[in-house]
Amino acid sequence: MTEAEDRDQPAISFQNVTRAFPQKGGAGDVLALDDISLEVPAGTITGIIGRSGAGKSTLLRLVNGLERPSRGKVLVAGQDVGTATGAALRDIRRKVGMIFQHFNLLSSRTVAGNIGLPLEIAGTPRAEIAPRVDDLIRLVGLDAQRDRYPAELSGGQKQRVGIARALATRPRVLLSDEATSALDPDTTRQVLALLRDINRELGLTILLITHEMAVVRDVCDHVAVIEGGRIVESGPTYGVFSRPDHPTTRSFLKGVTDVALPGFVASRMQPQPQGPDAQAIMQITFTGQNATTPMLSRMTVECGIETNILAGAIEEIGPNPFGSLIVSLPHQRLQEARGFLAEYGMITEELGYVG
């Protein structure tokens, strides 16, 4: 395979994958995955988000053959994982690293011993294992812990060992099953930053699953939302965050991008304007460069529409600023304001009326 082909080909491709589990007592099958098609572009970090039982782990485990599709195909770098067995399957597994929520480190081995394990399994000569392990230890910043046992490490340090171990055989793909779910927010951020660095420096494709939108926001280039074994929404993170289509996506975004309506407004809100002085309450989602442009003051100057900012937040998704504002304005001017803002690529939503 040539370099160019290699780059164009998705790192992982799910093609109409279904996974059914037979139920105890023979009461039909549970469809853990229902006709899933998804491509994970090489070199990206792709997030799979969904509620408990949505099928996230099942989907991830298909990639290294820990789980097999009932129907459909799973290709990793063009190789069919679903039908691989024996030595061929083990060979694929060595090209796919995996990290786990509960780390799954051997308690009987030191940090160095754990990191060297995949190399021992792959039959790497001892003389080559030691320097490789040292490199990995440096990469994840655990030089001082080299000869410690997992029981002597913090959660974040354990996950660093897990990451180093997953990278030992120089895989092209890294799978992460809720790798930060057992960690506190600070440590989560550090581990995610490490994954981001590895993705950039090694060009590694990362497929991670999570139930936290914040994780997606912080590291994922692409995201797929899974619900009841189906992908209900997918695309570049930025697009999904700014224009969530599916109710599940919206509910995951609550608290991450949402700005709360102040209590005094929320309690007085009506579905229709009650008088000539009624104010419309509108949510504006800022996207792209215009997030930093003072659109509201321009609207005041150009259209003479005065707005009142009730709540707001701006954050970053990847390189893009992304924000949300809640404003009030005279209800008669609502449609005009929405038209003006839409011209600049902003998304507006009418929330209700006060007064």
Added chain:
Amino acid sequence: MSANMIQLLWVSTLQTLYMVGVAALVGTLIGGPLGIFLATSRRGELLSAPNTNRVLGLVVNIARSVPFIILVVSIIPFTRWLVGTSIGTTAAIVPLTIAAAPFIARLVETSIREVDSGLIEAARAMGATPFQIVRKVLVPEAMPGIVLGLTLAVVSLIGYSAMVGAVGGKGLGDLGIRYGYQRFMPDVMLIVVVIMVVLVQFVQSLGEWIAARFDKRAPRNRGR
């Protein structure tokens, strides 16, 4: 106490150590792999061989349910075929080993089963063969439990070895019965018991010490 008696006590202690030592060693060589197999061969497990698993499990259960003294006399023909005689210390090693192997197998099986299944999953994800998983993950992780199990087995063997006087097995237990009980020498009986207590204590302490050396997990009951 006569010099003769001291000599007899010494020889009997060595006989006990010999019987227990060889039976424990051979019992481990048979019971260890058997225990590993039992722990990993149910349906859907690493070595998935449910039928063989069931048959071996049944054999182990039968061997474990035969009372030791009945085992000793009932396998006399087998013992004679194996070591050429059915009488004596070496002959006594055969029933001791046959009693120890299934016991050790169950103890090893239990320890292996306690290894976190997440570790097996991680090893599979690394592309490990079932044999590599056993050798590099299951056995090292189960080592503290296995060592404590073997300690228990050796202590039991010391007790069992006292019963093999029935087939001329000699050793401390036999000495205690023959002199202490049948010839009314309570001091001999007492010394035999003391030596056995010391042996058991020593084995137990040694086993715990070795197990602790293998155990790198977080201390469980410390510092509360």
